[in-house]
Amino acid sequence: MAALPFLLRLCLRRGMVPPVGRMTCRSAPVTAFPVRAPAATLADVASAAGVGESTVSRVLRNHGSFSEKTRKRVMEAAAQLGYVPNRIAGTLASSGSRLVGIIVPSLSNIVFPEVLSGVNQALEDEGYQAVFAVSEYKMAREEEMVASMLAWRPAALMVAGLEHTPAARALLEAGGTRIIELMDLDGEPIDIAVGFSNLEVGRVSARHLLARGYRRIAYVGHDLAADTRAAKRLEGFEGVLRDQGLALMERSTLPTLSSIEAGRAGLEQALARRPDLEAVYFSNDDMAFGGYCLCLSRGIRVPDQLALFGYNGLGIGQALPQPLSTIRTPRVEIGATAARLAARNAPAQRIDLGFELIAGATA
Known part of the structure; x- marks a missing residue:
């Protein structure tokens, strides 16, 4: 009989009327738009499981002492009622989020x-x-x-x-x-x-290209004002070139987020202005992948005619017929x-x- 008050409250809350002499609930006639039933509460779960609210809280947080039998009763009651813990309320009531x-x-x-x-x-x-x-x-x-x-x-x-x-x-x-x-x-x-260090990433990338004999180098990238880390990599890259008495021969940056399409378009712009380029440093692997696609479509041999270098070490770059030269980040x-x-x-x-x-x- 202890469950009777809880069932009565649940029926009333959900707009359902218990017929006399029966424990089942049937819907009352609806003459307007149905009202969404309130969410089940911690108290509802406690009543259904026949335990205190503090016990329900311990079980649901899996913290503190309780028996396996109690845990099972609480979890079954919570599942039957569709109970979802109010994490925000728990945060406000506890010592930490x-x-x-x-x-x-x-x-x-x-x-x-x-x-x-x-x-x-x-x-x-x-x-x-x-x-x-x-x-x-x-x-x-x-x-x-x-x-x-x-x-x-x-x-x-x-x-x-x-x-x-x-x-x-x-x-x-x-x-x-x-x-x-x-x-x-x-x-x-x-x-x-x-x-x-993004600055050091740029420096290492430049040293790699210089060590392989490339001197006519371009940069193809996306919006450097938005992506400050890409801007730092370019700063490190150009610093190494300056130390060797060199400078980028072309700098093609698109006012967009990085993408394969932007990489292809950026390389196309750079080659239109400087067809004698030897190597291109891209802001990331997405952009470099787009550059690689342009080279394939134009029959440009990589790296014999044009070297490509990226950043991030994405799987898509390593799956190319020629794995992309790049920097992998953890x-x-x-x-x-x-x-x-x-x-x-x-x-x-x-x-x-x-x-x-x-x-x-x-x-």
Whole structure:
């Protein structure tokens, strides 16, 4: 009989009337638009399982003491009622959030999905939940997302790069949340930084091309104002050329995000202006792949007539008939390392995970 009051309350809540002498519920006549039933609560699960609310909470969080029999009753009741825990309410009532926010600039290629993969797996292992947003390489949009994310009082917030609008940086510095900046170490981090030097990536790329005898070199890239890390790589690349008394013979940057199409168009522009080029340094592998496609369509022999060099070490570049010469970055490891540092409330620090030169066959 202990279940009777709970069933009566459930029927009333869902607009259902129990006929006299029966325990089953039938729908009352509906003369207007049906009203969506309120979500089941922790108290509903407790009543259905015949235990206290604190016991239900312990079972659902898998924290504290309870028997296997009790766990089974609670889980069955929760499943029957369609109960979904209110994580936000739990956060506000507890001593700390289990949410970690991540703002990435793009999901258009595999780079940041791989970072998110590393973040998500490590956070799950640590008992945290990831929440992510995409800024599309727009700093004003990132600023809005930083304010929105911090309003949820996450345990930590991860953002790509070290450059932000002044307002976003002020929020990150004063938000009372651990901040982890990813994929760059060239600058002053707010709190924790995990990644590598983009300047050094550019330098290593230039030395590789110079060591192979290339001197008439062009750059093909996307919007450098939006992608500050690509701008740093180009800065490092040009610095090495200057040290050798050289300069880029052509610089073709498109005011768009990186893509295969943009890489093809950028190389086409560069060759139209300087058909005597020996090598092209691309802002990333997507752009380099587009350049490779242009070479195939025009019968340009790679690398005999034109050498191509990328950045990121994507699988698509290594699957080409001639594996792309590029730099491989440890994206999954960066995400996983950042997540572990966030979950364990690590002290402020810089973690350099380095990168790998892939000699490939295109340069």
